[in-house]
Amino acid sequence: MKALVYRRYGGPDVLQMAEVPRPEPREREVLVRVHATSVNAADRVLLRGQPFVVRFGVGFPRPRHATLGFDVAGRVEAVGSGVTQCRVGDDVFGASHFGAFAEFVCVNQDTLVPKPAGLSFEDAAATPTAGYTALQGLRKGRIAAGQKVLIDGASGGVGTFAIQIAHACGAEVTAVCSTRNLEIARALGVSRVIDYRHEDFTGDGQRYDLVLAPNAYRPLSDYRRVLKPDGAYVMTGGGGVQILQAMLLGALVSMTSRRSMGNLMAVVKRDDLVALKELLETGKIKPVIDRTIGLSDVPAAIRYLEQEHARGKVVVRM
Numbered sequence: 001m002k003a004l005v006y007r008r009y010g011g012p013d014v015l016q017m018a019e020v021p022r023p024e025p026r027e028r029e030v031l032v033r034v035h036a037t038s039v040n041a042a043d044r045v046l047l048r049g050q051p052f053v054v055r056f057g058v059g060f061p062r063p064r065h066a067t068l069g070f071d072v073a074g075r076v077e078a079v080g081s082g083v084t085q086c087r088v089g090d091d092v093f094g095a096s097h098f099g100a101f102a103e104f105v106c107v108n109q110d111t112l113v114p115k116p117a118g119l120s121f122e123d124a125a126a127t128p129t130a131g132y133t134a135l136q137g138l139r140k141g142r143i144a145a146g147q148k149v150l151i152d153g154a155s156g157g158v159g160t161f162a163i164q165i166a167h168a169c170g171a172e173v174t175a176v177c178s179t180r181n182l183e184i185a186r187a188l189g190v191s192r193v194i195d196y197r198h199e200d201f202t203g204d205g206q207r208y209d210l211v212l213a214p215n216a217y218r219p220l221s222d223y224r225r226v227l228k229p230d231g232a233y234v235m236t237g238g239g240g241v242q243i244l245q246a247m248l249l250g251a252l253v254s255m256t257s258r259r260s261m262g263n264l265m266a267v268v269k270r271d272d273l274v275a276l277k278e279l280l281e282t283g284k285i286k287p288v289i290d291r292t293i294g295l296s297d298v299p300a301a302i303r304y305l306e307q308e309h310a311r312g313k314v315v316v317r318m
């Protein structure tokens, strides 16, 4: 089968198309013929092996898994002897542990759910990682109906799902994005949009129950300033300084006040995939797709994601 592989850490140029053996499903695994996948920040982090510490988890000195790609939507081709949750021929979507930038991938049955019949493979593939990260981030921030929620970095993969999920929960959502994305944010259900190129959300006197900052573009003190006295702040990514700030200063704020501040390491859970499936089925969320590309365009897409101006998700159609 065709797969996009990398044998050493580096920039997008180290990715190469190759003919590799089709994987065999183990006991609880499902072999999926990939119809669509999508590109996530994790792909660029693990491709470069930066920050360096990630190499201790995914291979040192070389990557242990030759093929990246975590989101998958496709058709079940074969199942392992212990698989009970799907059958050959089913259309499914979910999250693989590596390997989705290929024609076939083996996925644990617990991280796959049935694809709703009316949902395209592209929309299904756009959803898992960004969707469960948004869901878990909002839950960690104790999302509830009637709350005032601020999403900083609202037009990216995680942000566009976060807007819609917060709106579906009955929250009043304020989105921070740039001029070109104001209309998209409004269409997704926000009550108020702030154009970060012209306005500063820390200076308008508004206070929020929950602030979700997928990329944590501001210092922790800015986010603290806009929290209500019992508000929660959650970041899901960002640079090393922001992560360190959230871990150390955030813990201090959480210990010494009623505010909670911290970062999230999202982990795929079947229940969350089921929740996302229901949100998709009921039309409460609809993936925002920046562009749809072919497998050979993934290196260029990773370069594009590295600029951090994607609008929603970049989807790969096989």
Ligand SMILES: NC(=O)c1ccc[n+]([C@@H]2O[C@H](COP(=O)([O-])OP(=O)(O)OC[C@H]3O[C@@H](n4cnc5c(N)ncnc54)[C@H](OP(=O)(O)O)[C@@H]3O)[C@@H](O)[C@H]2O)c1
Residues within 6 Å of the ligand: 040, 041, 042, 129, 130, 133, 152, 153, 154, 155, 156, 157, 158, 159, 176, 177, 178, 179, 180, 181, 196, 214, 215, 217, 236, 237, 238, 264, 265, 266, 267, 305, 308, 309, 310, 311, 312
């Ligand atoms: N913890 C986990 O398990 C986990 C899982 C998934 C993702 N993540 C992390 O979550 C983060 C977000 O991922 P993502 O895919 O949503 O990111 P993304 O798609 O790369 O975010 C890009 C968006 O950020 C906006 N943006 C850029 N500069 C901004 C600024 N100064 N203020 C506000 N918005 C700005 C851009 O809008 P404009 O073009 O309008 O500027 C663009 O729409 C990443 O750091 C990723 O590593 C973590």
